[in-house]
Amino acid sequence: MRVRKLIATVAALAAAVAAPVRAGEIEDAFRAFIDRLRGQGKTILEAAQGRGWPEARTAVLERRVDELPLGHGQNALFVAPGCRSCDEAQQYFRQRRWKVEVLDLSRSSTAREAYTLAQGHGLPLVLIGNQRLTGWNLRLLKEAVVRDTMDKVPREGGA
Numbered sequence: 630m631r632v633r634k635l636i637a638t639v640a641a642l643a644a645a646v647a648a649p650v651r652a653g654e655i656e657d658a659f660r661a662f663i664d665r666l667r668g669q670g671k672t673i674l675e676a677a678q679g680r681g682w683p684e685a686r687t688a689v690l691e692r693r694v695d696e697l698p699l700g701h702g703q704n705a706l707f708v709a710p711g712c713r714s715c716d717e718a719q720q721y722f723r724q725r726r727w728k729v730e731v732l733d734l735s736r737s738s739t740a741r742e743a744y745t746l747a748q749g750h751g752l753p754l755v756l757i758g759n760q761r762l763t764g765w766n767l768r769l770l771k772e773a774v775v776r777d778t779m780d781k782v783p784r785e786g787g788a
Contacts, residue, residue, distance in 0.1 A: 682709045682734050682744070685751030685764030690773055693761045695747050700756025704729040707744050707754040714765035715753040721767070729755075 699705040706722065706729045708715035722729045732740035734752075747756060755762040755770065758777030762769055 682707075682712075682749070682752050684712045684714055685753075688762065688764030688766030688769050689751075690760060690762050690766075690769040690776075693747070693756065693759050697743060697747055697756070699730070699732075699743060699747065700761075701758060705732060705743075705754075705756040706730065707732045707734060707740065707747075707749060707752060707756075709734045709752055712752045718753045718755065718765045721770075 693700070704722075704727070706715075706718055708719060708731060710733075719731060721727075732743060734740050734744055744754065747754065747761065749763070751763040753763075753765055755773070757770075757773045759780050760773035760776050762773050
């Protein structure tokens with residue numbers, strides 16, 4: 630009796646799997662996502678490895694507008710696995726024994742929240758005082774340090 634029931638269940642499942650399936654909204658959205666990745670020259674695997682934290686193609690230095698205490702008094706570096714520029718940045722800081730708080734987005738929900746609050750839009754993200762460096766560029770890193778130092782120098786006339 631059980632064998633017949635099992636055979637009937639397997640047959641029903643096989644028929645359901647073999648039946649033509651109409652694409653739904655989720656599949657359409659996923660297909661659009663895949664097409665968008667292809668348009669950017671990426672594969673699904675590459676996008677999944679980044680887990681939504683893209684490696685910056687061009688480094689950008691800008692003044693911070695967030696209110697996070699990170700980077701004020703200590704330096705913060707946001708990284709993720711598979712990010713070659715993140716690895717280069719970490720190696721640079723390690724070799725120079727520069728104190729930096731490394732926040733791995735893949736390991737910490739707090740790091741992900743801080744990245745969002747810091748308005749991160751690429752990796753690595755370096756916070757130094759009032760400066761934010763998205764991407765890795767040694768010249769821009771040095772410029773960020775100079776700008777941060779200048780921000781700390783009292784201005785003449787109390788301004």
